[in-house]
Amino acid sequence: MDKLTPRQSFTTVTDLVLPSETNPLNNLFGGELLARMDRAASIAARRHCRRIVVTASVNHVAFNRSVPLGSVVTIEAQVSRAFKSSMEVYMDVWIEDRESGDRAKANEAIYSFVAVDDTGRPVTIPPIHPETEVEKERYDAALRRKQLSLVLAGKMKAKDATELAALFE
Numbered sequence: 793m794d795k796l797t798p799r800q801s802f803t804t805v806t807d808l809v810l811p812s813e814t815n816p817l818n819n820l821f822g823g824e825l826l827a828r829m830d831r832a833a834s835i836a837a838r839r840h841c842r843r844i845v846v847t848a849s850v851n852h853v854a855f856n857r858s859v860p861l862g863s864v865v866t867i868e869a870q871v872s873r874a875f876k877s878s879m880e881v882y883m884d885v886w887i888e889d890r891e892s893g894d895r896a897k898a899n900e901a902i903y904s905f906v907a908v909d910d911t912g913r914p915v916t917i918p919p920i921h922p923e924t925e926v927e928k929e930r931y932d933a934a935l936r937r938k939q940l941s942l943v944l945a946g947k948m949k950a951k952d953a954t955e956l957a958a959l960f961e
């Protein structure tokens with residue numbers, strides 16, 4: 793089988809912001825964006841491993857820019873690294889200008905998914921081979937982010953997070 797690349801998991805989801813999805817400032821409700829990103833990321837994760845996937849953690853979300861009512865929002869999701877049974881999915885969120893059609897980056901997010909069998913037990917997934925410079929950067933940093941997520945979840949001792957600790961040396 794050919795080597796799997798991040799590009800093969802690439803998923804794009806475009807949708808509108810409707811009145812029922814906004815906060816009192818008429819901007820997209822944060823939880824609605826989190827849910828949309830969960831859907832997009834889960835499709836990317838499934839495209840990589842072709843298994844059932846569950847969200848293990850939301851590692852990073854930056855609401856850098858509010859998303860007004862009526863906006864056209866595009867979420868681009870792609871697996872940045874595959875571990876044994878878990879995957880990191882990196883997402884970029886774009887808003888499209890109504891008149892010019894120009895795109896502006898609104899948010900970024902990183903979620904972790906685990907591939908499981910029918911009983912919910914983790915299963916081994918194929919490795920991923922980054923190709924572009926951005927993919928390679930995201931791939932390299934994913935191990936540090938996984939260690940941070942596990943430390944925060946109480947599933948790894950800080951002293952064992954060696955790649956993460958190396959950042960501060």
Ligand SMILES: CCCCCCCCCCCCCCCC(=O)SCCNC(=O)CCNC(=O)[C@H](O)C(C)(C)COP(=O)(O)OP(=O)(O)OC[C@H]1O[C@@H](n2cnc3c(N)ncnc32)[C@H](O)[C@@H]1OP(=O)(O)O
Binds near residue numbers: 848849904908914945
């Ligand atoms: C007939 C029609 C059918 C249609 C059919 C359609 C299907 C359409 C499907 C749609 C798809 C939707 C997808 C929605 C996604 C949800 O919304 S799922 C709902 C929310 N999530 C959950 O309920 C997950 C609940 N948690 C769990 O099940 C378990 O904690 C997990 C995530 C499986 C991990 O289990 P565990 O016992 O900790 O397992 P463990 O072996 O220790 O760890 C397994 C891996 O998870 C990693 N991990 C564990 N915790 C973390 C963490 N906090 N951070 C990072 N990594 C972690 C471990 O490092 C390990 O990674 P690897 O080294 O193997 O790569």
